[in-house]
């Protein structure tokens with residue numbers, strides 16, 4: 001049995017875990033990352049990166065289909081899913097290699113194997129004991145299912161969906177959240193008949209309601225079917241198909257059922273409870289400085305209750321490394337983290353929805369403006385419908401920005417600076433936006449809220 005000692009031992013080499021180690025070594029601390037599978041975790045291998053590769057291929061199919069409207073004679077003869085898959089795999093492999101190089105350059109020790117917390121300062125990997133002055137738990141998440149809904153055969157999760165070797169003819173998707181609408185978008189562009197089943201009254205129910213409604217309109221136009229406000233009851237399958245029964249008696253037949261009802265924390269069997277770490281339904285509880293109740297043990301990423309996003313994980317990792325190094329960093333708050341959903345049309349948001357802002361500040365103290373992309377030249381050139389909605393406190397800062405339309409994910413950077421800096425529309429209104437860009441739509445919303453609309457009626 002060998003023993004190795006570090007300042008920081010990180011259990012899990014996904015986005016949150018490796019970010020912790022990079023920042024730690026930059027600050028002169030020694031760090032080890034323990035990873036049982038591949039560095040990069042869900043984001044690089046099963047989530048953000050490969051799904052966005054599929055979405056990019058889907059966009060190319062849509063662009064080719066729409067060529068004629070722009071005078072370009074083009075059509076889609078078919079989708080070679082094997083080639084799409086090899087593009088996706090090569091892309092991920094390249095990023096994986098780059099990440100390995102990044103950790104090596106930062107002098108991080110990567111320990112391959114399954115780790116288990118056996119004491120507050122020790123992770124066991126096989127026969128080896130990896131001891132840290134501090135331990136950071138970053139074991140990530142998994143696709144969860146519903147009680148009684150077994151994954152297997154034609155009932156699949158996003159991990160299986162990514163690797164399908166065929167384009168399904170008909171697919172049912174349980175859950176109209178982020179994963180559900182992204183896969184619906186990909187499969188529809190690849191030619192499948194898609195039905196989404198969502199228990200709440202709207203698709204992407206955590207987004208601004210007007211954004212959800214516009215997505216529903218756009219999906220309907222694309223021929224994507226959805227059943228809203230209805231819950232799943234049961235599913236049966238044979239060798240070729242699934243039959244999904246909903247609580248209102250509706251039956252959906254499809255080749256596959258994708259289960260996209262959220263992700264659970266990957267914390268089972270890792271020794272956390274045995275060491276006395278306080279947990280809630282599998283999540284690791286921390287204080288706002290990401291410390292668990294066990295001294296010296298921190299948690300970051302998807303195992304900490306809140307938004308399960310890679311970029312939140314990065315920032316939490318950086319935070320914890322700086323906290324351990326004694327730099328007293330600024331607390332990471334979920335409310336001002338930007339979110340992008342990469343369906344067509346794309347959705348991007350940061351801060352409070354209008355309803356949440358009214359809950360927080362009172363109805364009379366909140367106002368908003370929704371700028372229609374139809375007023376923006378670049379949006380019209382791109383042929384996209386959509387809007388940018390900004391929510392402000394009356395005589396106060398902008399507290400939320402909510403966008404839908406082609407490529408609005410690329411606008412979220414400015415939106416998050418406005419919200420995080422607690423800027424007033426009057427502060428932002430004089431800033432000049434390049435023309436013609438879709439960025440102007442944020443400028444137009446600020447101008448209107450500041451009482452001097454330009455391209456708005």
Ligand SMILES: NC(=O)c1ccc[n+]([C@@H]2O[C@H](COP(=O)([O-])OP(=O)(O)OC[C@H]3O[C@@H](n4cnc5c(N)ncnc54)[C@H](O)[C@@H]3O)[C@@H](O)[C@H]2O)c1
Pocket residue numbers: 047146174175176177178179180182197198199200204205230231232260261262263307308309339340341342
């Ligand atoms: N672009 C991105 O940033 C991105 C992409 C993919 C995943 N993610 C993250 O991964 C996590 C998981 O994504 P997800 O889409 O699985 O979760 P989600 O929470 O976004 O959506 C799950 C949906 O399933 C619905 N649902 C739950 N039980 C149901 C039932 N019995 N019947 C019908 N509907 C039901 C919920 O109402 C919800 O709308 C999220 O936290 C998400 O932020 C992010």
